[in-house]
Amino acid sequence: MKRRRLQRGLRAFWYLVLFFLYAPLGIVVLFSFNSVNTYSRFAGFSLRWYESLIHNEAIVNAFYNSLTLAVVSSCIATVMGTVLGYGMYRYRHLKLGWLIWFIYLPIVMPDIVYGISEMSFFVSVHDATGLLNPGIGTMIIAHITFQVPFVALLAYSRLVQMDPMLFEATQDLYAKPWQRAWYFILPTLRSALISAFFLSFTLSIDDFVISFFTAGPSSTTLPIFIWSAIKKGVTPEINAISTLMIAAVFTAATISYAIQRARPARVES
Secondary structure, eight states, X not given: OHHHHHHHHHHHHHHHHHHHHHHHHHHHHHHHTBSXXXXXXXXXXXXXXXXXXXXXXXXXXXXXXHHHHHHHXXXXXXXXXXXXXXXXXXXXXXXXXXXXXXXXXXXXXXHHHHHHHXXXXXXXXXXXXXXXXXXXXXXXXXXXXXXXXXXXXXXHHHHTTSOTHHHHHHHHTTXXXXXXXXXXXXXXXXXXXXXXXXXXXXXXXXXXXXXXXXXXXXXXXHXXXXXXXXXXXXXXXXHHHHHHHHHHHHXXXXXXXXXXXXXXXXXXX
């Protein structure tokens, strides 16, 4: 009897947590389709606010900047993180724990501290050399720096699950380093790298703090635009933008999760 009550209590707590997690998002999505500009009532279904987004040049430019930033930084971070993850695996037996610790630093570092440090660095370099003028380029560099650790850890976790004898087998078959990388390592890491890319994309598309400190006048992203526009109040247009961002992040997270679940299923079969 007590066990049944405990199960019911845990189930109720679970549903309560889900409610507080997703109810605010549901309200944003619901009122993005409201036919009137009000939060007091839902007057009817309408796509007028989404149509308004299409004709708003500032929002379109912010969307283009966000998409460019997320795709470019995720692609570069996936390549760099894969190389770094392989290096962590290759030299895992050496006493380099204090060096590997630096991989975790960008993950645990507060965003505002990281953003300010990135801004200070770019400003110093620009004053000294004229390079790295604040804009989409500095934002890409900043995003890559906090995306790479996630990719490296995903690649490393996949490599440590492999039988080390497989690497020795490729050497016994006289595979050259590039052949070993192209025909063995990359196919083995494929699912992990795809998941890492979508994880990087998700982290980039909704980042505000680091983007805010490293952005230029013409490199406004959707999160920065929302922060600027919300000072005048939350409008249905903001709800529509937020809904599109929720959909993009949800899609990327779903694809990443599906890929991670699909691979163990193939291995078991």
